[in-house]
Amino acid sequence: MDATNNLSSPKKTARKKKKRGGSGSKKKMTAEQTLAFKSVSEWVFLEQHQASSAAASDDFGVSLVQKSIANKLLFELHSHSNCSDGFLSPSKLVERAHENGVKVLALTDHDTMSGIPEALEAARRHRIKIIPGVEISTKFYSRGGSAPEEPVHILAYYSSCGPTSFEDLEKFLSNIRDGRYLRAKNMVLKLNKLKFPLKWEHVAKIAGKGVAPGRVHVARAMVEAGYVENLKQAFARYLYDGGPAYSTGSEPLAEEAIKLICDTGGVAVLAHPWSLKNPVAIVKSLKEAGLHGIEVYRSDGKLAVYSDLADTYDLLKLGGSDYHGRGGHGESELGSVNLPVLVLRDFLKVARPIWCCSIRRILENYAEEPSDLNLARVTRFEKGGSHLSCGKDLIDRCFNLWLTSEERQNADFEAIRLKLSHVSIHKGGIQVLIEST
Numbered sequence: 001m002d003a004t005n006n007l008s009s010p011k012k013t014a015r016k017k018k019k020r021g022g023s024g025s026k027k028k029m030t031a032e033q034t035l036a037f038k039s040v041s042e043w044v045f046l047e048q049h050q051a052s053s054a055a056a057s058d059d060f061g062v063s064l065v066q067k068s069i070a071n072k073l074l075f076e077l078h079s080h081s082n083c084s085d086g087f088l089s090p091s092k093l094v095e096r097a098h099e100n101g102v103k104v105l106a107l108t109d110h111d112t113m114s115g116i117p118e119a120l121e122a123a124r125r126h127r128i129k130i131i132p133g134v135e136i137s138t139k140f141y142s143r144g145g146s147a148p149e150e151p152v153h154i155l156a157y158y159s160s161c162g163p164t165s166f167e168d169l170e171k172f173l174s175n176i177r178d179g180r181y182l183r184a185k186n187m188v189l190k191l192n193k194l195k196f197p198l199k200w201e202h203v204a205k206i207a208g209k210g211v212a213p214g215r216v217h218v219a220r221a222m223v224e225a226g227y228v229e230n231l232k233q234a235f236a237r238y239l240y241d242g243g244p245a246y247s248t249g250s251e252p253l254a255e256e257a258i259k260l261i262c263d264t265g266g267v268a269v270l271a272h273p274w275s276l277k278n279p280v281a282i283v284k285s286l287k288e289a290g291l292h293g294i295e296v297y298r299s300d301g302k303l304a305v306y307s308d309l310a311d312t313y314d315l316l317k318l319g320g321s322d323y324h325g326r327g328g329h330g331e332s333e334l335g336s337v338n339l340p341v342l343v344l345r346d347f348l349k350v351a352r353p354i355w356c357c358s359i360r361r362i363l364e365n366y367a368e369e370p371s372d373l374n375l376a377r378v379t380r381f382e383k384g385g386s387h388l389s390c391g392k393d394l395i396d397r398c399f400n401l402w403l404t405s406e407e408r409q410n411a412d413f414e415a416i417r418l419k420l421s422h423v424s425i426h427k428g429g430i431q432v433l434i435e436s437t
């Protein structure tokens with residue numbers, strides 16, 4: 001979410017309560033929960049499990065499950081780095097997630113996936129699983145135009161290989177980012193008219209190189225220039241939705257974003273519905289467009305109103321801290337949202353077939369045409385180039401990270417594996433087709 005929601009939600013800070021021991025009382029799990037726990041941990045510890053079973057035939061897999069039960073499976077599905085308006089770099093964010101016991105982290109920066117490679121690299125050191133994500137800024141128009149347009153944030157969760165057509169998504173996101181520059185410039189102009197001689201360069205410097213500025217960057221510049229005492233005041237007086245210095249960007253329609261997420265192998269989730277004026281109409285319309293879930297959990301627990309809304313429209317109930325690393329102001333800590341294991345199971349039940357299918361599509365393209373371009377599509381998030389030597393390595397890498405043995409035993413994957421076994425990858429990323437012997 002934008003800073004507004006965090007700052008202007010008194011309930012969130014007032015009702016924030018510390019949960020003792022992270023998971024609360026040690027209640028005995030029901031049979032359903034135990035089963036869910038097993039299936040979720042299988043996916044979470046896939047890589048470690050498979051590395052160990054390849055190395056030796058001990059009972060590492062079993063001990064991992066036991067370990068995960070002792071340690072709890074913590075998913076953080078909503079977080080921001082300084083690639084958008086967060087304060088921590090992707091690697092610092094991963095480090096903090098690790099310290100807080102997070103096992104699966106979705107990096108969901110606003111309108112960009114540029115932090116994913118760095119997050120993945122850091123995650124390898126800390127044995128955290130990264131879900132490549134993005135939070136897309138959109139707007140919603142009610143049908144018939146009876147209600148005013150509303151800003152709506154849509155979270156997208158992708159597989160380890162990212163979107164099936166990264167180019168389509170990237171074009172969509174870069175249009176939004178361009179709109180954000182314009183919007184921030186308009187806000188500066190409005191502030192100038194309100195007799196605050198704020199400089200555009202100041203805002204751009206705070207946002208950082210290559211980062212599309214948002215309201216929070218404008219607010220920080222206002223604080224630094226001494227026009228307001230703090231961020232909260234900047235939002236409450238000038239930058240709130242429809243405020244005197246507020247400006248809209250050129251966001252796409254929420255329905256368009258959801259269709260694109262679905263078409264590119266992602267899971268689409270409505271972020272912080274509590275910041276919407278018109279949540280029922282929005283959820284109804286977005287469900288028709290293909291929405292998979294809505295946020296319902298926060299660090300202060302489950303919000304019954306939105307949970308009921310999710311039930312009405314048969315949507316996944318998810319949530320995350322929406323951590324920005326601002327510190328203070330009662331911000332929810334990274335990993336502070338305890339999603340119940342049944343929620344995690346339901347999420348993976350919907351997401352995994354989607355991700356499995358998208359990995360298959362990306363690998364199939366490469367197997368059909370093993371070009372540099374198609375290789376780059378598979379290894380999109382590898383930092384500093386991959387160290388793969390042949391096509392088989394490539395497919396094993398994708399498998400080990402994300403697919404269970406069950407998901408791999410699939411005729412389509414076998415066909416891809418066969419095709420790729422004849423492809424070798426040179427260090428420079430150049431492929432040579434080797435005649436099959």
Ligand SMILES: [Zn+2]
Nearest residue numbers: 001002153271
């Ligand atoms: Zn948001």
Ligand SMILES: [Zn+2]
Nearest residue numbers: 001002135322
């Ligand atoms: Zn957010």
